[in-house]
Amino acid sequence: MFGGEMTETLNIPLQVPIAVVGGGLTGMAAALAFGRAGMRVALIVKPGAPPPDLRTAALFPGSVQLLRNLNVWAGCEAEATALAAIRIVDDTGWLLRAPETLFRAADMGLSALAWNTANSAIGRALEAGVAGCLDILRIETAATPVYSYADGGLYIRLAEGQEIAACLVIAADGRESPLRTFAGITVERHEHDQTALVTTFAHSRPHLNISTEIHRQAGPLTTVPMPGNRSSLVWVERPREVARLLALDDAAFTGELQQRLHGSLGQLSGLTPCMTFRLQDMTTQAFARDRIALVGEAAHVLPPIGAQGLNLGLRDVADLAEAVLAAGDPGSADVLVAYDRVRRRDAAIRSRTVSALNTSLSSGALSLQLARGLGLHTLNAIPALKRMVMQQGATGSAPLPRLMRTG
Numbered sequence: 001m002f003g004g005e006m007t008e009t010l011n012i013p014l015q016v017p018i019a020v021v022g023g024g025l026t027g028m029a030a031a032l033a034f035g036r037a038g039m040r041v042a043l044i045v046k047p048g049a050p051p052p053d054l055r056t057a058a059l060f061p062g063s064v065q066l067l068r069n070l071n072v073w074a075g076c077e078a079e080a081t082a083l084a085a086i087r088i089v090d091d092t093g094w095l096l097r098a099p100e101t102l103f104r105a106a107d108m109g110l111s112a113l114a115w116n117t118a119n120s121a122i123g124r125a126l127e128a129g130v131a132g133c134l135d136i137l138r139i140e141t142a143a144t145p146v147y148s149y150a151d152g153g154l155y156i157r158l159a160e161g162q163e164i165a166a167c168l169v170i171a172a173d174g175r176e177s178p179l180r181t182f183a184g185i186t187v188e189r190h191e192h193d194q195t196a197l198v199t200t201f202a203h204s205r206p207h208l209n210i211s212t213e214i215h216r217q218a219g220p221l222t223t224v225p226m227p228g229n230r231s232s233l234v235w236v237e238r239p240r241e242v243a244r245l246l247a248l249d250d251a252a253f254t255g256e257l258q259q260r261l262h263g264s265l266g267q268l269s270g271l272t273p274c275m276t277f278r279l280q281d282m283t284t285q286a287f288a289r290d291r292i293a294l295v296g297e298a299a300h301v302l303p304p305i306g307a308q309g310l311n312l313g314l315r316d317v318a319d320l321a322e323a324v325l326a327a328g329d330p331g332s333a334d335v336l337v338a339y340d341r342v343r344r345r346d347a348a349i350r351s352r353t354v355s356a357l358n359t360s361l362s363s364g365a366l367s368l369q370l371a372r373g374l375g376l377h378t379l380n381a382i383p384a385l386k387r388m389v390m391q392q393g394a395t396g397s398a399p400l401p402r403l404m405r406t407g
């Protein structure tokens, strides 16, 4: 039933092995992963240009390799900066302070721990990749599709009248994911009393390719190197404090930021417009069910601490591709069980780690301060342990899937 030719004719269902719903970064990467492997893919997206995204994402080596393997990294490189080290500074003001800690790429034999890349550049490069892939049919729809099961497949009816029948439907439709709701997959959500203020700025001193995380009680304030003497900023604060900061003019804002950075980047200028994001955790009860697989923020939302979100989304894509490309029916129960097993565990571990770090900053409990301080002291004292922790943060414990490896 799913072997027919691709057609755009109304009323006759378009039959494809894979449909992807959602044209964000993860959805486009998923469409390309399967399209470039020669599978026909319907990519269902909202019409019009996406809202401007001024954020950057620190992409771990495996994510960069995935973009290389999908032939889109060349389009991102000009707006990517290698991170040679990550510096953690305790500015919590608690009684027990953690020591300053430097995680260096060279200690792991790597040229970079991550590449800080403009989201807009990743988006443009993926869009160009999608447009150039003959096996991907990009379909715009203005409303949420209607889903139903029939004839062993999943049917997607669009408001414009077109129907698509797919063996596997990939939900890349974001944190509110209507497709996840249709699948009956429940989530656990926690909204934090914290907001991330995001902007970029120029500075008079060089960043030396070092990202600095200043741990404060309200949350971390992180600067991440960009090309030249510029950095991106993710400043986590209490919502009321963010409202106050947003009301400041550029000079007053840069003055406050300079103070928080203890002058480490010199004089600040050239602030770009600020964006804000309320911090949220979301974990899902299942990553897949009944011909539906969740990827990206449809499956997990983490606070922007430790650069996990998009890296996790790309890992979802790579692990799903590994499971599907080895199978006959891409939506079979075997594929979905394998995918659910590997992704749910990894996402849960990372979510718990980010959450524990975030809680340890705001908590005045001596036990938590001691644990954080001792943890960093131990890492500083035992280089092999430090390397292991860095490896875990970037790739997790399972071997990297093929799409994230060279060769």
Ligand SMILES: Cc1cc2nc3c(=O)[nH]c(=O)nc-3n(C[C@H](O)[C@H](O)[C@H](O)COP(=O)(O)OP(=O)(O)OC[C@H]3O[C@@H](n4cnc5c(N)ncnc54)[C@H](O)[C@@H]3O)c2cc1C
Residues within 6 Å of the ligand: 021, 022, 023, 024, 025, 026, 027, 044, 045, 046, 050, 055, 056, 057, 058, 059, 143, 144, 145, 172, 173, 174, 175, 178, 196, 198, 234, 277, 295, 296, 297, 298, 304, 307, 308, 309, 310, 311, 312, 313
């Ligand atoms: C401040 C901040 C900093 C971050 N920094 C990093 C970082 O350094 N490193 C990192 O790895 N991650 C980072 N992240 C996380 C990263 O930005 C997200 O994980 C990523 O953007 C999520 O992409 P997505 O495609 O899964 O979801 P989205 O971008 O939400 O995409 C979902 C798409 O689905 C579409 N959609 C929704 N409903 C439908 C429908 N019914 N039909 C069709 N389409 C639909 C939407 O239009 C949208 O295009 C950060 C996040 C924040 C907030």
